Amino acid sequence: MFENIYGLSCIENQVLAQLKLQGMNISALYGASNIDLGKLFYQMVVKGEKPECFSAAPKIQDVLKELGVISLQLKTDTNIISVFDMISNEKKLIKVKPDFVKSKLYARGLRSDHYVLVEKTDDEYKLFNDIPETMITVKESELQNIYDGNYFLLKILRDLPDNDSSCSFKKDKDKYNYKMTFPILPEILEQINDIGVKVRNFFWIYKILLYRLTEYCSPSLSAEVINEKRNMADNMFARSEYLNLKKSTDIIKYCDLINEAYRAKNEIISTLNGRSA
Amino acid sequence: MINERVDNIITEVSPIGGELNEKSKLKKDLGIDSLKLVEMLIALEEEFSIEFTLSDLDVNKFAVVNDVYKLISKYVR
Numbered sequence: 001m002f003e004n005i006y007g008l009s010c011i012e013n014q015v016l017a018q019l020k021l022q023g024m025n026i027s028a029l030y031g032a033s034n035i036d037l038g039k040l041f042y043q044m045v046v047k048g049e050k051p052e053c054f055s056a057a058p059k060i061q062d063v064l065k066e067l068g069v070i071s072l073q074l075k076t077d078t079n080i081i082s083v084f085d086m087i088s089n090e091k092k093l094i095k096v097k098p099d100f101v102k103s104k105l106y107a108r109g110l111r112s113d114h115y116v117l118v119e120k121t122d123d124e125y126k127l128f129n130d131i132p133e134t135m136i137t138v139k140e141s142e143l144q145n146i147y148d149g150n151y152f153l154l155k156i157l158r159d160l161p162d163n164d165s166s167c168s169f170k171k172d173k174d175k176y177n178y179k180m181t182f183p184i185l186p187e188i189l190e191q192i193n194d195i196g197v198k199v200r201n202f203f204w205i206y207k208i209l210l211y212r213l214t215e216y217c218s219p220s221l222s223a224e225v226i227n228e229k230r231n232m233a234d235n236m237f238a239r240s241e242y243l244n245l246k247k248s249t250d251i252i253k254y255c256d257l258i259n260e261a262y263r264a265k266n267e268i269i270s271t272l273n274g275r276s277a
Numbered sequence: 278m279i280n281e282r283v284d285n286i287i288t289e290v291s292p293i294g295g296e297l298n299e300k301s302k303l304k305k306d307l308g309i310d311s312l313k314l315v316e317m318l319i320a321l322e323e324e325f326s327i328e329f330t331l332s333d334l335d336v337n338k339f340a341v342v343n344d345v346y347k348l349i350s351k352y353v354r
Contacts, residue, residue, distance in 0.1 A: 106292040106308045132308065234311060234336045241315045242334055253331065 002133045006030065006211040008054060010115045013130035014093050015061045015070065015154060017117075024160040029060055030212035037262055038181050040209070044202035045192060045258075051201050052111040057209065064160075071155045080147040081140055084120045093152040094118045096127075100146040104136060105129045115152065118143070183259040186251045196244035199254050203240040206261055207233040213268060220272050232264050279353055280346050286324055287342060290317040299343040311336050317345070327352040 004027070005020065007013035016026050035057045043049045043056045064070045077083055080094060093115045101107050101114045107129060117128040125143045127136045138146070189195055210233040214226045236257055243253055284297055293308035295301065303309040309317060314336060322328055329348075338344055 102292075108292070108310070108312060132304075132310070231335075231337050235334060238311050238315050238334045238336045239331050241312055242318065242329075242331070245315060245319050 001128065002130050004215060005130070006208050006215060007060065007130070008057070008205065008208055009052070009059075009111065010130050011072075011093060011152065012060050014091075014115065014117050014128075015064065015072065017130070018091060018154065018156060019064075019069075019160065022156060022159075026160075027215045027218065028160075029063065030216035034209060034213055034216070037206075037265055040205060041184065041202065041258065044205060045189075045195075045198045048192075048194070048198050049201075051204055052113070054205055067160070069156065069158055069160050071153075071157060073153045074150060075153060076150045078149075079144070080151065081144055083151065084118075084125075087153065089155070091154040092118050093154055094127075094143075095148040095150050096146050097148045105134060106132060113148075182262040184255055184262075186255050189251045189254055195249075195251070195254055196240075196247060199258065200237075200240045200244040202258070203233075203237040203261070207237045210265065210268075213265070217268070217272055221268070225268070225271060229264055229268055232260075236261055236264075279349060282324055283321065283345055283349055284342075286317060286320045287345065290320060297342060299341065299346065301342045303339055303341065303345075307342075314339055321345070321349060325349065325353050 001017050001021070002013060005013050005016045007016055016029070019029075020026050039056055043054070049055070061070065061072050065072060075083075083092065094117075095113060095115050096105075098112065098114070105114075105116070107114060116130075119126045119128070124137050124139060127138060127143075128134075129136070192198060211230060214221060214229055218226060240254075240257055243250070243257075248254075280299075287297060287303075287307065287309070288294060290313055291297075291307040291309055292313070293306070295306045295308075297307065301307055303314065315334070318329055318334065329352075333348060339348075
């Protein structure tokens with residue numbers, strides 16, 4: 001259900017999964033959320049934006065709402081069971097309590113809030129979690145206990161034709177050719193407090209955006225290049241978390257990681273430019 | 278003995294606490310994702326008083342428990 005789904009939040013993951021289940025080409029949407037790496041560095045490292053507040057790339061659900069493809073409404077009700085009795089034609093994405101997230105879903109994202117898709121079957125409720133992908137069945141009383149006060153109602157309103165979501169890399173080529181202020185110099189990082197957590201957050205977003213970029217551009221990239229770049233992004237994220245947890249103050253190591261990220265993304269762009277020229 | 282100490286660390290870090298043997302899959306069987314993997318490696322550093330290099334952190338090389346044994350055997354004899 002969540003294969004090739006690269007959301008920046010659980011809501012994005014759930015929305016994308018529903019579109020994919022309807023047979024829509026979701027990889028086309030990833031192009032709209034690509035951003036310049038210099039901007040990402042500024043937002044996450046210099047400004048220290050938290051991952052849950054990340055706003056440099058448009059939220060996919062907002063893009064879809066603007067296109068009229070979905071409706072997505074945040075609701076607050078104390079009795080979640082009655083929502084299932086009253087509303088049957090919309091998907092329910094329910095906020096669940098942190099204890100349940102940790103002890104039953106084993107989910108450990110960087111955000112504090114978490115939503116799951118819930119479907120009613122007879123007198124039971126099936127909970128579908130995105131990462132890790134799991135399905136848990138609960139009774140009515142348990143659902144009410146783990147419910148954390150609000151939920152989204154999601155409805156798919158129409159199909160997503162390819163011409164809505166700008167699929168051609170060639171058309172978007174200029175968007176990827178920003179002048180970036182790289183390589184990042186140690187002097188810049190030396191002025192930043194809590195560098196470990198900020199660089200880790202940078203790589204969390206970078207990893208997902210790079211996965212999206214490779215998915216979006218997959219018709220133009222070989223599977224080998226895609227795997228190589230994704231592995232590289234996985235490792236850079238892990239290394240940044242390692243430096244963060246070790247409370248490393250070695251600025252050169254942080255610099256090297258960020259500049260490696262820049263090179264990796266540039267290589268993808270160069271490959272694409274070469275093929276689309 | 279060394280592998281037992283590794284097992285103890287993996288068990289501590291695993292959020293699922295599933296059955297553990299050398300073929301257990303870190304992610305699928307034990308719930309150890311990339312963030313948990315890093316946490317596990319740091320715990321192993323402390324347990325064995327060693328320090329890994331950044332190049333050891335190749336997440337794709339850690340599929341099963343035996344991959345962790347192999348890394349530790351590079352540092353501890």
